[in-house]
Amino acid sequence: QLQLQESGPGLVKPSETLSLTCTVSGGSISSSSYYWGWIRQPPGKGLEWIGSIYYSGSTYYNPSLKSRVTISVDTSKNQFSLKLSSVTAADTAMYYCARQLTIFGVVPRYYFDYWGQGTLVTVSS
Amino acid sequence: EIVMTQSPATLSVSPGERATLSCRASQSVSSNLAWYQQKPGQAPRLLIYGASTRATGLPARFSGSGSGTEFTLTISSLQSEDFAVYYCQQYNDWPPSLTFGGGTKVEIK
Numbered sequence: 092q093l094q095l096q097e098s099g100p101g102l103v104k105p106s107e108t109l110s111l112t113c114t115v116s117g118g119s120i121s122s123s124s125y126y127w128g129w130i131r132q133p134p135g136k137g138l139e140w141i142g143s144i145y146y147s148g149s150t151y152y153n154p155s156l157k158s159r160v161t162i163s164v165d166t167s168k169n170q171f172s173l174k175l176s177s178v179t180a181a182d183t184a185m186y187y188c189a190r191q192l193t194i195f196g197v198v199p200r201y202y203f204d205y206w207g208q209g210t211l212v213t214v215s216s
Numbered sequence: 217e218i219v220m221t222q223s224p225a226t227l228s229v230s231p232g233e234r235a236t237l238s239c240r241a242s243q244s245v246s247s248n249l250a251w252y253q254q255k256p257g258q259a260p261r262l263l264i265y266g267a268s269t270r271a272t273g274l275p276a277r278f279s280g281s282g283s284g285t286e287f288t289l290t291i292s293s294l295q296s297e298d299f300a301v302y303y304c305q306q307y308n309d310w311p312p313s314l315t316f317g318g319g320t321k322v323e324i325k
Contacts, residue, residue, distance in 0.1 A: 128314075138252075138260065138303055138316040151312040154217065187259055198266060201307035201314065202250035206259035 093118040095188050095207035103182075103214050109175040113188030113207060120169045121146040126191040128203060129162060129173045131184040139184075143191050144171055178214045185209040218242055218309050220317035222302075228325040229294050237320045239287040239304035247283045248308035254319075255300045263302075264289065291322070299324055 099111035113127070120127060128143035142152035144162045152160050156175070164171040175182060189203040219242040229235045239249065247267040252260035262271045264280035267287055277292040291298055304317040 130316075137318045138305075140305075140314045140316065143314075151310075154313070189259075199248060199307070199310075200265060201248070201310040202262060202265050202305060203252075203260070204262050204271075206261070209259055 093190065093205045095190065095205060097186060097188050097207045097210040099210060099212070101211060101213060103178055103212060104216050105179055105214055106177055109173070109178050109182060109212055109214070111173045111186055111188075111210065111212070113171050113173075115169045115171075115190075118190075120164065120171065121166050124193060126151075126193045126201075127164070127171045128189050128191045130187045130189055130203070130206075131182075132187070132209075133181075133184045141173065141175075141186075145193075180214050183212065183214045185211050217313060218245060218306050218315050220304055220306055220315050222304060222317035222320045224320060225318070226321045226323060228323050230325045231296060232293050233325075235291040235294055235298075235322055237289040237291075237302055237322070239282075239289070239317050241285045241287075241306055241308075244284045245306040245308035248306060248310075249280075249282070249287050250305045250307065251280055251289045252303045252305065253298075253300045254303065260303060294322070298322065 094116045103109045126143040129141040142162045144150045159176045161174040187209045188207045190205040192200045194200040221240045223238045249267045251264040254260040268280045301319045301321045
């Protein structure tokens with residue numbers, strides 16, 4: 092059974108960089124059928140896609156966050172990571188990592204089929 | 217960017233009744249739409265993809281329909297475990313982009 096687990100500091104100071112890692116178990120991050128994504132959810136609010144990465148390192152980011160986001164992958168550790176710079180209180184959220192099915196063609200599939208439990212990150216001094 | 221708008225924000229329904237949730241796209245997303253369910257303190261769970269295909273193990277009381285810009289998630293007879301928040305997500309714009317709707321909370325009437 093595939094499992095994803097987020098890890099990282101739960102408290103980050105304003106203007107600093109938020110760093111999280113997602114460890115994948117029960118499957119390979121190097122599979123050609125998946126991207127791996129980060130999604131966040133501010134308290135009491137909806138879901139926001141942050142960005143996604145392929146095992147080769149190809150990335151796509153939400154335009155609204157692109158200037159501050161870096162997602163990287165370490166296939167040797169079966170992990171991918173998120174860095175969000177210059178954080179403010181508005182970046183306080185539950186951060187989820189998820190597997191994004193990636194099948195091109197006449198009937199494309201690009202949705203998230205497995206999610207981690209999430210990790211709450213609070214931005215505060 | 218494609219904007220996804222869900223309505224209503226909150227839907228009050230009695231157990232056993234039918235719930236109809238709407239999702240509208242700012243431009244056509246064909247049938248490239250997924251629905252997710254999120255219960256308090258849990259991660260979202262995939263319900264529907266391709267606008268109408270149920271995920272593995274999903275009860276038949278859940279159904280999705282629509283294409284283009286108008287989509288519907290119907291729960292035919294609400295069970296206690298169905299009270300949750302539901303999100304739609306378009307993936308027609310991938311790559312490079314994915315967007316979620318703002319969510320509909322289904323609460324007990």
